[in-house]
Amino acid sequence: MSVVQFEAVDRIFRSGGAEVGALVGVNLQAERGELVVVMGASGSGKTTLLSIAGGLDRADRGRVTVLGEELGRLSERQLARMRLTAVGFVFQELNLLAELTLEENVALPLEGAGTGRHAARSAARAALARVGLDGMGRRFPDEISGGQQQRVAIARAVVGDRRLVLADEPTGSLDSETGVEIMKLLRTLCDNGATVLLSTHNPANAEFADRVVHLRDGRLERIEERAAPAGREAAR
Ligand SMILES: Nc1ncnc2c1ncn2[C@@H]1O[C@H](COP(=O)(O)OP(=O)(O)OP(=O)(O)O)[C@@H](O)[C@H]1O
Ligand SMILES: [Mg+2]
Incomplete structure (x- = not known):
């Protein structure tokens, strides 16, 4: 079963009299353990x-099918539930809540889904450890670097049992060295069973992908398959 599958997907925006085909006839799939880059x-x-x-x-x-569910058949409520329990988002602009500690930030989706505070915090600490921030859960976002903040956003995206990470230009506001560190981290998460769908303008990020999808005016122009993505863990 694919983690994500798009079959002949259109998304048309209408503004004034004009129609914009934001997506036109898009077919795409991402399997467990894959890092798919959208350029x-x-x-x-x-x-x-x-x-x-x-x-x-x-x-x-x-x-559109995600983790076996056809999204068109789900209610808004069911979609919201899926976002809390199965799918994590990472954006370009850092989106942590400044008044919460790192641990509290990461625990948010679990607490939103009804997990008890103690279990949520303990899962948050485990997720922080997965992204290389072991023991830093008591700090606040403004006490760490931009790259570390992006790691926290990734921890929040994978906390608990979430298997799909959607990352929209996650390295866009980072310097190139920090961007590479973030790509390596995402690669490692995939090598451990997560699935990442990531958009970027930066061709260097595509080196880490199993598959690179090129969009042009909403159409899927070309798909490149990579047998040996950069950063893949040797033992697999
Ligand atoms: N809510 C909306 N209403 C109307 N048009 C929209 C809306 N969202 C996106 N579009 C249009 O759909 C097209 C695709 O937009 P989208 O934001 O997906 O592009 P993108 O590849 O993410 O661009 P960028 O690299 O600038 O982030 C664009 O023409 C955009 O103007
Ligand atoms: Mg965009």
Whole structure:
């Protein structure tokens, strides 16, 4: 079973009299353990694709299946539940709550899904350890670097049992060295069973992908398969 599957997906925006095909006839799939990178110029449909995969927006035509659920059949409430329990988001702009500790930030989706505070905090500490921030849970976002903040956002995206991470230009506001560290971390998470769908303008990030999808004006122009992505763990 694919973790994410798009079949002939269209998303059309209408503004005034004009129609914009943000996605047109898109077919795509991502399997467990895969890092799929979506590239394309500004306005090519990257954010639209990730939003639909995460149930934040809906396709106008075609079928989207995530972890065995056909999203078109789910209610808004069921989609919201899926976002709390199965799918994590990471954005370009750091999106941590400044008044909460790192541990509290990471625990938020679990607490939102009804996990008790103690269990949520303990899962948050485990997720922070997975992203290399063991023991830093008591700090606040403004006490760590931008790259570390992005690690926290990734910890929040994978906390608990979430298996799909949707990352919209997660390295866009980082320097290139820190960006590489973040890509290596995402690669490792995939090598341990997560699935990541990531948009980027930066060709260097595509080196870490199993598959690179090129969008142009909402259409899937080309797919590159990579047998040996950069950063893949040797023991696999
Ligand atoms: N809510 C909306 N209403 C109307 N048009 C929209 C809306 N969201 C996106 N679009 C249009 O859909 C197209 C795809 O937008 P999208 O944001 O997915 O592109 P993108 O590849 O993420 O661009 P960028 O690299 O600038 O982030 C663009 O033409 C955009 O103007
Ligand atoms: Mg975008």
